[in-house]
Amino acid sequence: MPHESLTAQLAPHLLLLATLRETRNVTRAAELLAVPQPTISRRLAALGEALGSPLTVPDGRGIRLTRAAELLAEAAERALGPVDAGARLAREEIEPGSGRVVLGFLHLLGRSLVPTLLRDYRAQAPAARFTLVQGSRQEMLDRLSSGELDLALLAPVPEDPALDTAVLDEQPILLSVPAGHRLAGHEGVGMAELADEEFVMLEPGYGLRRITDDLCAAAGFSPRIAFEGQESDTVRGLVAAGLGVALLPHFEPGAPAGVSEVPLLPPVGRTIGLAWRKGEPVSPAVRAFRDHVRARECSGRWEPS
Template sequence: MDESADAPLTAEIAAHAPLLRVLRLTRNVTRAAQELGIPQPTASRRLAALGEHLGAPVIVPEGRGIRLTRAGELLAEAADRALDVLASGVRQAREEIDPQRGHVVLGFLHLLGRSLVPRLLRDFRVAYPHARFSLVQGSRQDIVERLRAGTIDLALVAPPPADPDVEAVTLAEEELFVSVPAEHRFAGRGHVRMTDLADEDFVLLEHGYGLRTITDDLCRRAGFTPAIAFEGQESDTVRGLVAAGLGIALLPKFEPGTPAGVAEVPLAPRVTRAIGLVWPVRHPLPPAVAAFRDFVGDRAQPVT
């Protein structure tokens, strides 16, 4: 197939890719034109020109709006991807000129926002005072999915995923404790075993959180399924429910000190989780992102 025959259409799509992208979302030529700041007749002429180059219409009327034809959908999808790639290239080019003013989109677990993330950002900005960060919080599953989708650059999660599409370095091994109400019978113990917890009510994070996966796995290995009293999305909420006497939970040690109403009891044998910085391997990282990755890597050990 002679690819040069498609060159005129490719050039036309490149020129009007933003229109296709917006039209794919709005399904309305007038609104798409308004969002792009162009007259509606101009948008209509551009769409008609695309159809002429293609040899078939890219839109057809539907109700009070329009819908993309199958061919139009294919072109809009391609335009959408191309604009994302171009935006990434522009970003890398700008940061290549001035990496000190780069932008890093960092995803992390809610629990890590208490001390680890602020400490890393503070120390990094000593060397890169003009670096900008966008911070995205969520569950481990959510953060890893966003990393794979390319909407975040780097992720701090626990534990790092075993995935050939990403690389990781471990920042720390964090010990987990059994958080119980202060008046609980386990509160004064030097340690407890997982088998001791079989008859307890648990307060758990929802599925998709790393601590939930670890807790379920530890209970399974101990030969029981945890009785779930409550499920939450943040560790502080879980601790609050524990303090209210509504159950127990497996959590990292609270910093800077044990919260009121809660006792933190070590597990025997000791249980830890790895906290890792993760990044995609499919494309080169922008300079500022790579600089932050390397900064963290200097303080970490490779995942094995």
């Protein structure tokens, strides 16, 4: 049989092949696909006849795919990703108000910024659905580039020709020190004055870590790292315990107990922005939420965490 004819017969059954590859059980596959088991068996027999070789062989209480079927199933799994994406676009073109947005963001931005954005957006689009993904800046960039995320709130805003971005605000970076530290209450401090301090840092891959490393290098020293963490709130807690100093965004509404914030001289800030893949079509739901975020910034109502 010409491969074009085989492709035409296989196309409606891509999900069946992918499901069997995962479950290795006809009964379980029938349950997942909501199709009677005899129907699954007939389809497998017909596909095997079209291919000229059986697709499955018994394996204990289940089955396993033949080598030829494994090759087809691998191709089916690769093909299903774009098909699922296309189905989502088509569905949301008809019902944009109930679409889903996969939004990535930094841990720090999840404290108040992201909840505020979602609350305000849901007020005008109550059926909108979100999948929220948190992580380091590098992790969010990787997942955005791979297509796992629709949008990402990042700081600093990436300079990547493969991404489109919208700068939303500039967020001041301050020195956080224990309340009893020699610099607590000072009106400002230069980075060179911190050469002998022990630092509490975020792990590599976080935007604040890169900013801290770059500022220390520009001041002519490598930071002495006492502790590394994955969340800014943990870093602040370590500072409050007297375990080091840290460069962190201004804490709203004011520095927490045990921490004093000191401005850097000259002032230092980082951009907060929204990023998405350049040139790719997006669903109406993603486009509507993206426009909502950008409109907030334009109206001067942005309130960074």
